[in-house]
Amino acid sequence: MISLRDVHDSDLAFFWEHQSDPAAQHMAAVTRPYHHDREQFDAHWARIRALPGVLIRTVLADGEVVGSVSVYGPPEEREVTYWIDRAHWGRGIATAALSALLDLEPIRPVYAHAVSDNTGSIRVLQKCGFVITAHDKVFAESRAAEVPEVRLTLS
Numbered sequence: 001m002i003s004l005r006d007v008h009d010s011d012l013a014f015f016w017e018h019q020s021d022p023a024a025q026h027m028a029a030v031t032r033p034y035h036h037d038r039e040q041f042d043a044h045w046a047r048i049r050a051l052p053g054v055l056i057r058t059v060l061a062d063g064e065v066v067g068s069v070s071v072y073g074p075p076e077e078r079e080v081t082y083w084i085d086r087a088h089w090g091r092g093i094a095t096a097a098l099s100a101l102l103d104l105e106p107i108r109p110v111y112a113h114a115v116s117d118n119t120g121s122i123r124v125l126q127k128c129g130f131v132i133t134a135h136d137k138v139f140a141e142s143r144a145a146e147v148p149e150v151r152l153t154l155s
């Protein structure tokens with residue numbers, strides 16, 4: 001059973017574990033310095049949790065903290081992002097969590113970006129109704145290279 005709830009301070013230790021995982025970082029590709037430094041990670045989360053207009057939820061699977069999902073940005077550029085613990089990949093959790101988040105978010109369109117070889121993330125988005133609307137390139141810090149990416153839109 002997948003559910004969303006508000007983020008608790010105690011969730012941050014779990015998010016750090018999920019997001020500092022090198023295999024997950026390679027998949028997501030576009031990482032930031034805060035993915036490699038716990039202090040910066042905590043500061044980043046304190047900042048985004050305080051921002052108005054950011055909707056962030058902790059993802060629970062049978063009551064266990066397995067990731068986070070959020071939608072942020074100004075009304076004309078709302079963007080979704082999510083991260084699930086690698087130990088729980090392939091169980092439909094991201095799809096269920098994103099779908100639940102989109103039920104809470106009234107604004108459309110909503111956008112997403114994924115590097116072109118992140119087939120899992122692209123599939124999650126497509127299963128939630130997003131379609132690929134643009135192709136671009138982005139610098140992937142975790143791969144130290146520029147890589148192709150897609151932009152997806154949920155109208």
Ligand SMILES: CC(C)(COP(=O)(O)OP(=O)(O)OC[C@H]1O[C@@H](n2cnc3c(N)ncnc32)[C@H](O)[C@@H]1OP(=O)(O)O)[C@@H](O)C(=O)NCCC(=O)NCCS
Pocket residue numbers: 024025027028029082083084085088089090091092093094095096113114115118119120121123124127
């Ligand atoms: C991408 C991510 C969120 C997927 O989470 P998940 O809970 O495993 O996704 P789901 O189980 O809901 O999978 C949805 C679909 O994607 C497919 N999928 C998931 N991971 C995949 C992978 N590595 N390769 C190919 N397909 C994959 C599933 O098979 C499923 O498709 P199907 O129903 O047609 O079989 C997770 O791998 C993750 O957190 N990765 C690291 C962070 C990241 O990349 N975030 C997104 C940044 S754009």
